[in-house]
Amino acid sequence: MSTSDNWIAVDWGTSRLRAYHVVDGAVVAQADSENGMSRVSQTGAFEAALLELVTPWLSEGTTDxxxxxxxxxxxxxxxxxxxxxxxDPLPKSPVRVENTDPRLRVYIVPGLKQVKAADVMRGEETQIAGFLAQNDNWDGVICLPGTHTKWAHISAGEVVSFQTFMTGEFFALCAEKSVLRHSVGEGWDxxxxxxxxxxxxxxxxxxxxRLFGIRARDLLEGENGAVAASRLSGLLIGAELAAARPYWLGQNVAVIGAGRVAENYAEALGVQGVPVAQQDAQDMTIAGLMAARTLTEIEA
Structure with a gap:
C-alpha cells in the first residue's frame, strides 16, 4: 500500500469521465468531461483525456x-x-497501465463475469466493494439501477451471482425512438x-x-406526458422486479444509485414490503476505489 495521502480516483464510463482528488481520505476536488471510453477509444488518447482533468492536482513525484x-x-x-x-468484488492486484506519464501511476480495477448464465459488469463491482467496506459482514442482494441494472447476490463478502436487466435502455428506446415518443414527456406522477x-x-x-396502452390513452384521453413517462417507468420496473423476485424476496436489499431512478427502485421494493438501504452511487464508487488502493501493493 502507498503511504501517500494524495491520490486520484477515476470513474471512467462509456459516456463520461469523472475524476476525484483524494487527500487524507477526503475528496477535495472533482472534475468530469464527456471523454468517456466510447469517445476516447477512437483516438487512444486516454492519458491526454485524464491529464486534461487532473493536471492541477498533481504534485512533485508520482501520483497514484x-x-x-x-x-x-x-x-x-x-x-x-x-x-x-x-x-471478492476487488482483486488483490488490479492491472497497472504501462508506459504512462512519469507523474502518473495508473491502476485499473477489473470487472466481474459470470459464465452461467452469461453476464458481465464493469464499474458496479467497485460500488459493491465500497458498500461492503462500509457494512461489515453484510449478506443480501444489491441492486444497482442504471442503463443496465444489476442485481448481485452477496454472501461472506463475495459476489456469488448477478443478473443484468436492460430496463434503463428500454425506457430510453421507448421514450425516444418508439411510437411512445409522441406521448412521453417530462415530470413525475x-x-x-x-x-x-x-x-x-x-x-x-x-x-x-400495457406499453401500447400508454399511446392509446394519450390518443383517446389526452394523457399528460408526465403521467405517461411515470407509467412507462412503472411498467418496466414492475416487469424487472417480477423477473428478479428470486433475488430480492426475503433478502436484505441495498439500492446503490442516483436520482429519480434509484428512488423508483427503492419505492417499488418498499411497496412489496422489502426494506431497502439506499446509497449514493458516486459515494460508493469512491469508497470502492479507496478499498482497492488499500488492498494494492504499489509498485515502484
Missing part, C-alpha cells in the same frame, strides 16, 4: 490513480480481464408509476400490451 469502469474494457486504456464469480408497477409485477407477460 485508481480507475474503474469501461476504461478496463478490451477497447479501453488497458484491458483488465474479468474475474469470474463467485469472487407517483400514482401513474404505482399503477404501472402493480400491472406488470402481477402480470409481467402483459408488458407489451
Amino acid at each position: 490513480v485508481f480507475a474503474c469502469g469501461m476504461v478496463g474494457a478490451r477497447q479501453g486504456w488497458a484491458e483488465a480481464p474479468y474475474t469470474a464469480v463467485p469472487a 407517483a400514482e401513474a408509476f404505482r399503477d404501472g408497477l402493480d400491472a406488470t409485477l402481477s402480470r409481467p407477460e402483459s408488458l407489451a400490451a
